[in-house]
Structures are given as structure tokens and as C-alpha cells.
Amino acid sequence: MPADLPVDQQPHVTDRAFWYWDVYFAVVYLAVTYLILSPIGPDSAARRFGAAAAFAVIALLYVFIGRRLLVGNHHDWRAITYAAANIVLVTVAMWLAPVSQWSLFGVSPILFMSVRLLPGMFMVATTMFAPVILTMVQDGPTPALLRTVLPVAAIGTGFSVLIGVWITRVVAQSFERAELITRLEASQAEVGRLSHEAGVTAERERLAGEIHDTLAQGFTSIVTLVQAAESELGRDEAQVRKHLSLALRTARENLAESRALVAALAPEELTESSLTDAIRRQAARLTEETGVAADFDVQGDKRPLPTGVEVVLLRTVQESLSNVRKHAQASSVEIVLSYQDSSVVLLVTDDGVGFDTAGPASGFGLRGMRSRVEHIGGSVSVSSSPGAGTTVELEVWA
Numbered sequence: 043m044p045a046d047l048p049v050d051q052q053p054h055v056t057d058r059a060f061w062y063w064d065v066y067f068a069v070v071y072l073a074v075t076y077l078i079l080s081p082i083g084p085d086s087a088a089r090r091f092g093a094a095a096a097f098a099v100i101a102l103l104y105v106f107i108g109r110r111l112l113v114g115n116h117h118d119w120r121a122i123t124y125a126a127a128n129i130v131l132v133t134v135a136m137w138l139a140p141v142s143q144w145s146l147f148g149v150s151p152i153l154f155m156s157v158r159l160l161p162g163m164f165m166v167a168t169t170m171f172a173p174v175i176l177t178m179v180q181d182g183p184t185p186a187l188l189r190t191v192l193p194v195a196a197i198g199t200g201f202s203v204l205i206g207v208w209i210t211r212v213v214a215q216s217f218e219r220a221e222l223i224t225r226l227e228a229s230q231a232e233v234g235r236l237s238h239e240a241g242v243t244a245e246r247e248r249l250a251g252e253i254h255d256t257l258a259q260g261f262t263s264i265v266t267l268v269q270a271a272e273s274e275l276g277r278d279e280a281q282v283r284k285h286l287s288l289a290l291r292t293a294r295e296n297l298a299e300s301r302a303l304v305a306a307l308a309p310e311e312l313t314e315s316s317l318t319d320a321i322r323r324q325a326a327r328l329t330e331e332t333g334v335a336a337d338f339d340v341q342g343d344k345r346p347l348p349t350g351v352e353v354v355l356l357r358t359v360q361e362s363l364s365n366v367r368k369h370a371q372a373s374s375v376e377i378v379l380s381y382q383d384s385s386v387v388l389l390v391t392d393d394g395v396g397f398d399t400a401g402p403a404s405g406f407g408l409r410g411m412r413s414r415v416e417h418i419g420g421s422v423s424v425s426s427s428p429g430a431g432t433t434v435e436l437e438v439w440a
Contacts, residue, residue, distance in 0.1 A: 060113050063151075070148035071101050077141050093139035096131045100149065103127060112155045125156035125165055133172045143173055146198065154206040162210075163203050170199040247413055259364045260296035263331060264289045288331060317352045318344065318379065321359050325377055328363050335374040336363070342381030351440045354414050355379070355388050358422070361411050362390035362434045370394025370432060388436040396426040 078094045081087075103124065111121050132149045135142035146169060153169065154162040174192055271285035315323075318340055325336035347355075359377060366372050372394030380387040408424060411434075415422040420438030 060109070063112075064109075067101075067104060067148050070145070071097070074142065074145045074148070077144060078135070078139050089138040093135040093142045096135040096138070097142060097145055100128055100131050100135075100145070103131075104152070108152065108156070112152070117156075117158055121156040122161075125153050125162075128152055128156075129165060129169050129172075132169060133176070136173050137176050140173065146170065146202075150202045150206070151209070154209060159207065159210050162206055166202045166206060167199045170202060247410070259360060260292050260299065262364070262368070263292045264296070267292065267331065317347065317355060320356050321377060321379065324356075324359050324363055325375070328367060328375065332367055334366065334372055336377065337374070338377045338379075340379050340381075344381055347386065347440050350418050351386070351420075351438050354418055354420065354438065355386070355436070357414060358388060358411055358434065358436050359390060361408075365432070366392045366394065369397070372431065385437050385439045389433065391431065391433045393431045396428050396430045396432050398428060399424060399426050 074097060075094055078090055078097065081090075108124050108128075111124055128149050132142065132145055135145060149169065150166050153165045156162070157165065267285045267289035271282045271289070274281040274285065318338075322338050325338045328334055328336045363375065366375055370392045372392035375390065375392045378387075378389040378391075380389070412422055415436055415438070418438055420436060422434070422436045424432065424434050426432035
């Protein structure tokens with residue numbers, strides 16, 4: 043029994059595990075009752091029936107009161123009263139019929155289970171020496187008492203105490219293991235809950251990045267193109283049609299992206315063409331929408347990449363070009379995709395106004411880019427300074 047547990051939180055023995063003790067007690071009760079009622083020895087029939095009745099009361103107390111206390115592992119006044127009643131009844135049975143001493147095989151474990159170890163040792167010793175006391179009361183200090191009854195009581199007491207100590211320690215270890223198992227299960231449940239929450243958070247961040255890099259940027263382009271078309275109304279019908287055509291195409295691409303996100307598929311650009319073609323279209327769109335010259339170059343021997351890596355490379359290009367479109371005020375952009383021996387390196391460089399990388403970052407773009415790259419085990423760096431343009435470098439091992 044763990045000593046640090048409060049009484050109302052101490053572990054209980056389950057009914058399913060206690061039936062072994064039920065069977066043992068039933069066997070002891072039947073065997074001892076048979077010995078008591080057998081017409082062997084000088085005891086009269088009345089004394090034998092009296093001893094059997096006392097032992098029957100012990101059995102009834104066990105069935106209706108004791109078992110519930112033992113299963114609940116109660117060490118309070120009720121258990122002490124129950125143990126004392128067993129001592130009185132077994133003493134009466136042994137006084138009426140000495141053969142009732144065999145009932146101690148069933149009563150002694152009850153005493154150890156009813157109270158704590160030290161009180162249990164005292165009660166067991168008292169019960170074991172009860173035959174000695176009864177013999178002295180009836181016959182005095184006879185030689186038989188000294189040669190037989192007293193040594194048997196001493197040996198029985200020592201054996202019972204040793205067994206009681208061993209059983210108590212085994213039970214205490216079992217309760218401690220049960221407590222550890224309970225705590226382990228609670229810890230596993232907590233780990234599962236935290237893992238689920240972490241997965242949900244990661245998925246939300248992933249979706250936020252996907253929406254930011256696709257739908258949000260697409261809507262920004264649509265708004266910009268519609269505003270440009272509105273400014274040309276009544277002046278240049280060709281330019282109006284061009285801006286509206288680009289806005290319509292961007293809206294359709296956004297619709298395809300949204301369907302791909304809902305279906306948890308790869309980006310629409312990658313389902314219809316290769317990574318290099320998708321990046322080349324992003325560069326062409328930037329030039330078409332803003333007039334910024336965008337050059338795309340592929341170095342090394344192209345090879346198939348995992349879908350997750352291709353998605354990150356494409357999203358990094360999209361985010362970098364979106365920043366060029368919104369902040370850089372650049373006149374040209376260079377995109378380089380380099381296939382190396384054990385990695386792929388992406389460089390996006392513009393000649394725009396740049397910014398101070400040591401300053402506070404705002405918005406989701408760069409933060410989402412870094413989170414996405416770290417998720418696949420890559421690295422990303424942003425180099426920039428005011429008036430010197432910006433370079434985004436991504437390396438992923440694939």
C-alpha cells in the first residue's frame with residue numbers, strides 16, 4: 043500500500059482478482075468444518091457443534107461484511123472490529139474443539155488483510171497463542187503443553203508473520219504497479235491529446251500558408267487588375283480587355299486551387315504540369331501583370347522530386363514573387379532552380395528597394411515560408427538591405 047495515498051484514494055482490489063481468495067477460504071471452511079464435526083477425539087457432540095457454529099459465524103461475517111471490507115482495502119474501525127470478532131470466534135471454536143486450530147489457515151490471512159502490518163502481527167500472535175492460554179486454563183502447565191502446544195504456537199506465529207510480511211509487501215507492490223499503470227495510461231492519454239492538438243495546429247498552419255500563397259495572392263491580383271481596368275475605362279479599351287482577361291484567368295486558377303485544397307490534393311499547377319513549367323508560368327504572370335522582367339533558369343540535371351518538396355518550392359516562388367509585386371518596386375527578378383547532387387537549391391533575386399532584415403517582421407508570408415520549409419527538413423534564408431534588393435535562398439535535401 044503506498045503510504046502517500048489518502049485513505050479515499052488508496053487502490054482497491056477488484057472482485058475479479060479476489061475470487062482466488064474466495065475459493066481458498068471456501069476450501070478451508072469446508073475442510074475445517076468436516077474435521078470439527080467428525081467424531082474423533084474426546085470432544086462431545088455439543089462442543090463440536092458449538093465450534094462448528096462459531097466457525098460458521100466466521101464464514102457468514104466474511105460473506106456479508108468482511109469481503110466488502112477486504113476488497114475495499116478499508117483499514118478503519120470497521121475492519122478492526124471485524125478482525126477482533128474473528129479472533130473471539132476462533133478462540134471460542136478452539137476452546138470447544140482443539141481441532142479448530144486448523145481454521146487459523148483461513149483466519150490469519152483475514153487478520154493481515156483487515157488491518158495494517160504491525161497490528162496484524164499482534165493479532166495473529168494473540169490468536170496463535172490462544173490454544174496455549176486455553177490449555178493452561180483447562181489443564182495447567184502440563185508437559186504436553188511445553189513439548190507440543192507451545193512450540194507449535196511459536197512456530198505457527200513465526201511462519202504466519204513471515205507469510206504476512208511477504209504478502210503485505212507483494213500487495214503493496216501490486217498496488218504501486220496499479221498506480222503506476224494508471225498514471226502511465228493518463229500520461230499516454232495526455233500525450234495523445236497533445237499530439238492531436240499539435241497535429242491540428244500544424245494542419246491549420248499548413249492550410250493558412252496554402253491559402254495565403256494561393257487564394258489570398260490570387261484575390262490580390264484580381265483586385266489590382268480590376269482597379270487597373272477601371273482606371274482605363276473610356277480611354278483604352280484594349281487595356282481594359284487585357285486586365286479583365288487576366289483577372290478572369292486568375293479567378294479561374296483560384297477556383298481550381300480552392301477545389302484542390304478542399305480535396306487535399308497537390309497544387310493545381312503541379313497536377314497539370316511539371317515543377318519547372320509551373321514556376322515558369324508564375325514568372326510569366328508576374329511580367330504580364332506588372333511589367334517586371336522575370337527570368338527563370340534551371341541548372342543541373344532535372345530529376346523527379348517528392349510531391350511535398352515540389353509544393354514547398356512552388357509556394358516559395360509564389361510568396362517571393364508576391365512580395366516583389368507588393369513591396370519591392372523592382373524592375374527585374376531572376377529565379378534559379380539548381381539540381382545538385384544531394385539537394386535542390388532555389389534562388390529568387392530582385393533588384394528592388396530591399397528592406398532591413400533585422401527589423402520586426404509583419405504578416406504571414408515569410409513566417410509561413412520558413413515554417414513550410416522546416417517541415418520538410420530544408421533551410422531558407424532571406425538576404426536584403428535597403429536599396430540593395432532581396433534574395434531568397436532555399437535548400438532542401440532531395
